[in-house]
Amino acid sequence: MNWAEFFTMGGYGKFIWSAYGAAAFIIILNVVLPMRRHKKVLHMLRELLKMKERE
Amino acid sequence: MNITKYAAPVVFYPLAGKLIPWFAWATGITLTIGLIMGLFIAPTDYQQGESYRIMFIHVPSAWMSMLVYVVMATAGAVALAWKTRLSEMLATACAPIGASFTLIALITGAIWGKPMWGAYWVWDARLTSELVLLFLYLGFMALQASIDDPRRAARAAAILALVGVINIPIIHFSVEWWNTLHQPASVSKISAPSIHPSMLWPLLINAVGFHLFFATTVLMRMRTEVLIRERHKSWIADIVGVKP
Amino acid sequence: MKRRHKKFAIILTAVIGLSVAALFIMDAFKDNMVFFYSPTDVFAGKSPTNKTFRLGGMVEKGSIKKSTKNLKVEFIVTDNNKKIPVTYEGILPDLFREGQGVITQGKLNENNMFTASEVLAKHDENYMPPEVADAMKRAKEKANKSKM
Structure with missing residues (x-):
């Protein structure tokens, strides 16, 4: 099997790769977004607690 | 051993933090094996040629779309009955993940349907009920977001989730109850699966990978929920590293 | 608006919304329940x-x-x-x-x-490599022959 053949997938390449691509995109989004939100919330809580300290 | 001890957010937060990397690695390894087997090793199908390889992500995500809903509704029911905070957070964390799995199932199904069936979409019972599932997830998220008080929001959303459970058996049995374009189940039927083992293995391995992925992300989302919902508790200060 | 009234309004909207959605779904299903006729x-x-x-x-x-x-x-x-x-x-x-x-x-x-x-x-729910399909077909033909 060569790589060109692998990417063509017997003529179904565009279907297979767009399906896998869409799935990968949604899955990666489900990792990146919660991680970013967690960092953001931690940051906000730190700021909030600092403010309380000053009062 | 008392399981309820782990249901306390103060215990859950650090425990989940320790578990997440393990689940993440297990997800990565399992899905890598599943993808290699599905794309390189599994043979060509006698009818569908290479196009059937979309099944290796379509079917596990469709299974997960239903499983996550059941987890979400169960967590909601537990929260309603015993007013447990952690199960409220579990239900909240499930919704976007379940919606994502549903979306993957719908998109990959549409892309698979075009070359095989001749149509991206048809309004048959299986496809329609899976679309209703997506709307249930979105409705759950919208309802929760529309109510300010987190406890009341969780309760209202839990009721919606419980009402929507009726859709799960409808999705599963739609292909048997009605004439559909979608084919009947291959794996979950009572007799032996009608998939050759060389094609069944990548499917099952990917399914395990998707379960592990769910475990990873649901713990990540729940930890954030804990921080938001418990922000007024004194132990939160220790966690974020600022002494009050 | 009082809190109690607000709560009632939210529940009422939710129930109406759900019912309307359910009606639409049932209606869509009614026409499509039978996706095809034999x-x-x-x-x-x-x-x-x-x-x-x-x-x-x-x-x-x-x-x-x-x-x-x-x-x-x-x-x-x-x-x-x-x-x-x-x-x-x-x-x-x-x-x-x-x-x-x-x-x-x-x-x-x-x-x-x-x-x-x-x-x-x-398409049907069967997935197999072509060799297996061929072997199954041959086995079936053989079984049919031996019956005759």
Whole structure:
């Protein structure tokens, strides 16, 4: 099997790769977004607690 | 051993933090094996040629779309009955993940349907009920977001989730109850699966990978929920590293 | 607005919203509950008349006649009980094959001929490599021979 053949997938390449691509995109989004939100919330809580300290 | 001890957010937060990397690695390894087997090793199908390889992500995500809903509704029911905070957070964390799995199932199904069936979409019972599932997830998220008080929001959303459970058996049995374009189940039927083992293995391995992925992300989302919902508790200060 | 009133309003909107959604869904299902009619259904008069509907069944073996000049195709849809001839002009899905499931949308004329405007292929739940399919086919033929 060569790589060109692998990417063509017997003529179904565009279907297979767009399906896998869409799935990968949604899955990666489900990792990146919660991680970013967690960092953001931690940051906000730190700021909030600092403010309380000053009062 | 008392399981309820782990249901306390103060215990859950650090425990989940320790578990997440393990689940993440297990997800990565399992899905890598599943993808290699599905794309390189599994043979060509006698009818569908290479196009059937979309099944290796379509079917596990469709299974997960239903499983996550059941987890979400169960967590909601537990929260309603015993007013447990952690199960409220579990239900909240499930919704976007379940919606994502549903979306993957719908998109990959549409892309698979075009070359095989001749149509991206048809309004048959299986496809329609899976679309209703997506709307249930979105409705759950919208309802929760529309109510300010987190406890009341969780309760209202839990009721919606419980009402929507009726859709799960409808999705599963739609292909048997009605004439559909979608084919009947291959794996979950009572007799032996009608998939050759060389094609069944990548499917099952990917399914395990998707379960592990769910475990990873649901713990990540729940930890954030804990921080938001418990922000007024004194132990939160220790966690974020600022002494009050 | 009082808190209690606000709560009531939210619940009321939710219930109304849900009911409307459920109504829409039920309505959509009613028309689509029967996604297709089999030739037997058609002969029993269950299919709509003077209206397009979907006819589903198997493409009868040896019944496909393709035109060499254009995209016109003729074939027979069977459910192993009744048969209906179908004419169609257009691109066929990859899985459109003799002996495979098919769903066509169109109208039935007076002579019980079906003019399709859309052809969808229905695939079965079996997945296997071609060698295995061949081996199974041979085994089946052998079993049939030994029975005779």
